[in-house]
Amino acid sequence: MNIHLQKDLQDLKRYLLEMCRLVSESVRTAVKAFENRDPELAKLVVKQDNKIDAIENEILVFCLKILALHHPLARDLRFITSAMSMIRDLERLGDQAVNIAERVENITQAGIFTCPVDLSDMAREALGMLDGALEAFVTQDPEKACAICLKDEKVDAYQKVLIDKIIDCMKANTNTISVGIDYIIIVNNLERVADLATNIAEEVVFLVEGRIVRHQEICESYITEVEPEETIDSIKKPPKERKDLFGYLEEHARLVIKCASMIPKALESFFAKDFDSCHKIYADLVQVEREADTVKKNIRGHLPHGIILPVDKFELFLYLKEQDAVADAAEDILKWLTFREATVPEDLSFQIMLLTKHNLETAELLIPLLEFSKAYLSSADNIAREKAKDVIRKIRAREHESDEIATTLKREIFNMEADALSVFHLLRITEFICQISGHAENAGDLMRAMLAKV
Numbered sequence: 001m002n003i004h005l006q007k008d009l010q011d012l013k014r015y016l017l018e019m020c021r022l023v024s025e026s027v028r029t030a031v032k033a034f035e036n037r038d039p040e041l042a043k044l045v046v047k048q049d050n051k052i053d054a055i056e057n058e059i060l061v062f063c064l065k066i067l068a069l070h071h072p073l074a075r076d077l078r079f080i081t082s083a084m085s086m087i088r089d090l091e092r093l094g095d096q097a098v099n100i101a102e103r104v105e106n107i108t109q110a111g112i113f114t115c116p117v118d119l120s121d122m123a124r125e126a127l128g129m130l131d132g133a134l135e136a137f138v139t140q141d142p143e144k145a146c147a148i149c150l151k152d153e154k155v156d157a158y159q160k161v162l163i164d165k166i167i168d169c170m171k172a173n174t175n176t177i178s179v180g181i182d183y184i185i186i187v188n189n190l191e192r193v194a195d196l197a198t199n200i201a202e203e204v205v206f207l208v209e210g211r212i213v214r215h216q217e218i219c220e221s222y223i224t225e226v227e228p229e230e231t232i233d234s235i236k237k238p239p240k241e242r243k244d245l246f247g248y249l250e251e252h253a254r255l256v257i258k259c260a261s262m263i264p265k266a267l268e269s270f271f272a273k274d275f276d277s278c279h280k281i282y283a284d285l286v287q288v289e290r291e292a293d294t295v296k297k298n299i300r301g302h303l304p305h306g307i308i309l310p311v312d313k314f315e316l317f318l319y320l321k322e323q324d325a326v327a328d329a330a331e332d333i334l335k336w337l338t339f340r341e342a343t344v345p346e347d348l349s350f351q352i353m354l355l356t357k358h359n360l361e362t363a364e365l366l367i368p369l370l371e372f373s374k375a376y377l378s379s380a381d382n383i384a385r386e387k388a389k390d391v392i393r394k395i396r397a398r399e400h401e402s403d404e405i406a407t408t409l410k411r412e413i414f415n416m417e418a419d420a421l422s423v424f425h426l427l428r429i430t431e432f433i434c435q436i437s438g439h440a441e442n443a444g445d446l447m448r449a450m451l452a453k454v
Contacts, residue, residue: 005070009079012062016083019055020134022048023090026097027130027193031123034100034186037108042101052094056087075207082207086137089196089203093130096189096196103182110179115169119187122158126190129155129197136204145204148197155194162187245316246374248299252323253366255292259285259327260363260436262334263356270337271349282334289327296324315450322443326363329435336429342422351409352430358405359436362398365391366440373447385451392444399437406434 026045033041063084066072072080107113129148136145163184170180206212262285269277299320344352369391375384413426 002070005066005072005076008062008066008070009072009076012059012066012080012083015055015059015062016086017138019052019059019087019090020137022052022055023093023097024130024134026052026094028127030097030100030104031127031190033104034107035120035123037104039105039108042104045097045101049094049098052091056091059087060084075210078207078210082203086200086203089199093193093196096192099189100186103186107179107182110182113176113179113183114173115166115176115180115183117162117165117169117183119162119183119190122155122162122187122190125151125155125158126193126197129194129201133197133200133204136201137207140204140208142205142208145201145208148201149205152194152198155191159187159191245299246370246377248295249320249323250367250370250374252292252295252299252320253370255288255295256323256327256330257360257363257366259288259292259330260360262288263330263360263433264353266334266337267349267353267356270342271344273341273343275338275341278334278337282331282338285331285334289331292324292327296320315446319443319446319450322439322446323366325439325442326366326436329432329439332435333429333432336425336432340421340425342425343418344426345416348409348412348416348426351405351412352426352433355402355405355409355430355433358398358402359433362395362402362437362440365395365398366443369395369444369447373451376451388451389448392448395437395440395444399441402434402437406430 026048029041029048030045032038033045063080066080070076129151132144132148132151136142136148166180166183166187170177202212262281266278266281266285269275269281369388372384372388372391375381376388409430410427413423413430416423416426
């Protein structure tokens with residue numbers, strides 16, 4: 001086995017997957033921009049097209065390099081030739097997305113289109129074909145790929161029916177001609193999306209099976225049972241209601257703060273040597289922390305699939321990790337309170353409660369931070385952006401104050417008349433309390449970085 005060839009092929013696959021991601025984002029975002037009449041979203045599609053063109057050139061050069069250096073055979077050769085064909089189709093898909101996006105501003109300015117046509121069913125079918133073709137490539141599944149090929153006729157039927165309706169409307173009302181032409185262009189673009197998805201699916205069959213399915217009917221042999229297709233006029237199911245991305249982040253933040261808010265009561269029980277209450281509060285916190293973990297795990301699934309987001313996904317999940325770490329710190333504090341009994345002097349217990357209150361108030365600033373950030377990202381409200389930055393500055397200042405309070409407290413703990421284990425126990429609890437502000441500050445810095453890039 002040529003190790004260098006296999007490494008290059010793995011790199012090639014990663015490049016292809018990145019191009020697939022960019023193209024899927026662009027097509028979906030273009031359709032969403034059209035459906036929502038959102039010119040700003042459409043501009044993101046046009047801007048991203050340069051990235052798609054650049055990565056196409058990089059992949060093409062890389063493929064030629066592999067062919068020249070390694071002289072691959074059999075399936076390896078098929079993979080490279082398929083890749084060279086796929087990137088051409090992917091680049092064209094990016095162009096279709098741009099074509100749709102460029103119509104959005106005209107349609108938005110024209111106002112309501114009075115013709116009784118709805119492109120949502122056709123768009124949904126074309127996007128489904130694209131997703132299916134890309135998934136078939138990732139999983140190397142020829143059966144799934146053939147199922148995509150067999151759906152192309154349905155999109156062709158949508159195209160014919162919709163264009164006929166638009167033309168009839170334009171004939172009846174000449175005021176609709178300008179917007180009607182834009183609609184016809186978008187219908188044709190959606191049909192091309194389905195065609196190009198079919199091309200990619202055909203490449204998957206060639207890659208895996210070594211058979212060319214163009215102009216042949218071998219795909220039927222893969223599909224033993226084809227589900228009954230919906231008619232164009234069939235009733236579509238209402239989409240599931242979803243919160244927006246920041247809605248889920250706020251839900252997670254509120255659960256995180258709910259966890260942290262249990263700390264003072266647990267500390268009071270600990271200082272009063274009511275350890276049964278400590279254990280009960282810890283059990284309650286674990287339940288809330290699990291709810292927060294569920295929201296955290298589901299946020300990826302609730303992200304708008306394949307949509308160009310106003311923030312970087314990687315940085316977004318780093319932010320989520322820091323926000324979640326606040327709940328983890330609260331869990332650690334309560335866990336340590338259940339480890340052992342201790343007698344804490346009244347002045348020290350007062351300072352620990354003061355430090356806790358200070359850190360909780362810092363964590364609570366995550367809610368307005370998300371609210372102002374959402375307002376800025378959704379409407380480019382610069383006032384909201386400045387308010388978000390003010391919140392971040394407050395979090396930083398409070399984190400510094402927390403460190404100073406903790407330093408004084410640690411000196412008092414070291415000077416208390418107690419055994420070394422008790423001193424260590426209180427020091428660890430103090431450090432966990434300080435982590436709340438630390439993680440809040442990290443979350444704020446990540447949000448500031450995301451806002452700066454918009």
